[in-house]
Amino acid sequence: MLLQSLPNGEADGQRPAISISAVERETGILKETLRMWERRYGFPTPGRSPSGERFYRRTEVLKLRQLKLLIDKGYRPGSIVGKSLDELRGMDKASRPEPVPDANLNPRRSAHSTLETALRLVQTSHTGELHNWLHVSLRRDWVQEFVLEIVRPLAAEIARAGESGELPDFAQRLVIQQLETLLRAATSETPPSSATPRILLTTLPGENRRLELLMTQALHVAAGAACMSLGTETPIEEIARGAASLRADIIVLPFGPGYPMRKALANLRDLRTALGSEKIAIWASGVAVRRISGRLPGVTILPELEDGMKALADWAH
Numbered sequence: 001m002l003l004q005s006l007p008n009g010e011a012d013g014q015r016p017a018i019s020i021s022a023v024e025r026e027t028g029i030l031k032e033t034l035r036m037w038e039r040r041y042g043f044p045t046p047g048r049s050p051s052g053e054r055f056y057r058r059t060e061v062l063k064l065r066q067l068k069l070l071i072d073k074g075y076r077p078g079s080i081v082g083k084s085l086d087e088l089r090g091m092d093k094a095s096r097p098e099p100v101p102d103a104n105l106n107p108r109r110s111a112h113s114t115l116e117t118a119l120r121l122v123q124t125s126h127t128g129e130l131h132n133w134l135h136v137s138l139r140r141d142w143v144q145e146f147v148l149e150i151v152r153p154l155a156a157e158i159a160r161a162g163e164s165g166e167l168p169d170f171a172q173r174l175v176i177q178q179l180e181t182l183l184r185a186a187t188s189e190t191p192p193s194s195a196t197p198r199i200l201l202t203t204l205p206g207e208n209r210r211l212e213l214l215m216t217q218a219l220h221v222a223a224g225a226a227c228m229s230l231g232t233e234t235p236i237e238e239i240a241r242g243a244a245s246l247r248a249d250i251i252v253l254p255f256g257p258g259y260p261m262r263k264a265l266a267n268l269r270d271l272r273t274a275l276g277s278e279k280i281a282i283w284a285s286g287v288a289v290r291r292i293s294g295r296l297p298g299v300t301i302l303p304e305l306e307d308g309m310k311a312l313a314d315w316a317h
Contacts, residue, residue, distance in 0.1 A: 017055035032153030041081040143222035183214035197249035202230035212254040240274035255286035
């Protein structure tokens with residue numbers, strides 16, 4: 001196990017803190033899931049090195065390991081993360097282990113277990129089984145968790161495996177296509193004419209981020225917004241024309257991590273000018289635009305998918 005001390009002192013008395021990579025190996029909980037829990041539930045609460053690397057206390061690792069045991073038995077993270085380690089151990093003793101179900105039969109598996117199964121199927125090239133497993137995991141009342149806890153970390157892991165050569169290009173494309181198909185199905189219902197806000201989704205020229213666009217749309221549709229998508233790489237003039245014609249309240253533009261900040265700044269400024277009316281809000285999402293926050297009047301920067309959900313709730317109020 002890789003143990004490293006926190007730069008600003010020891011984590012638990014004289015016991016060293018543990019890096020996020022070591023926590024992933026020891027608990028079986030993916031890094032993406034750890035970061036998501038930190039943002040969503042406020043646990044775990046790692047320390048940070050000067051370079052920003054996360055380090056975890058031994059007591060947190062023990063709790064994470066216990067959480068993993070319960071999640072594998074069917075508990076959902078949101079219902080147990082806030083409990084103490086003793087409470088979790090008591091729940092574990094009181095519960096009966098469940099057999100691992102067939103991927104095609106049980107749609108009530110936890111998000112974490114589904115993610116692990118999906119990754120195994122990707123790595124072993126069982127793409128047909130992967131489609132079935134993801135399909136039964138997606139239910140209309142579970143779209144948000146499906147996007148945040150399965151699709152997002154799975155896409156990140158696929159990208160990592162592709163860059164490292166662990167996953168061939170054709171396999172990456174096949175899995176991403178399956179995810180896009182499921183997300184399109186989740187957003188296929190036509191919203192009622194009275195639904196608000198009216199959101200127009202697209203990407204700017206040079207930004208072909210279909211999966212991110214579909215994830216964002218799925219989250220907003222699940223929250224009750226009326227979403228209209230122009231697809232990817234829409235010229236600025238067409239975005240402005242479409243927003244006016246469709247009476248959009250908000251334009252949402254996802255940006256991938258490689259999009260140049262200066263280009264994003266210039267394009268967003270041009271779109272703001274082309275719209276003319278300040279009544280149409282612009283939401284730019286993605287970590288690539290984090291640094292331009294506050295620099296463009298009338299443009300809201302939303303680095304994470306969860307930020308878009310919060311902004312939508314704020315808009316409703």
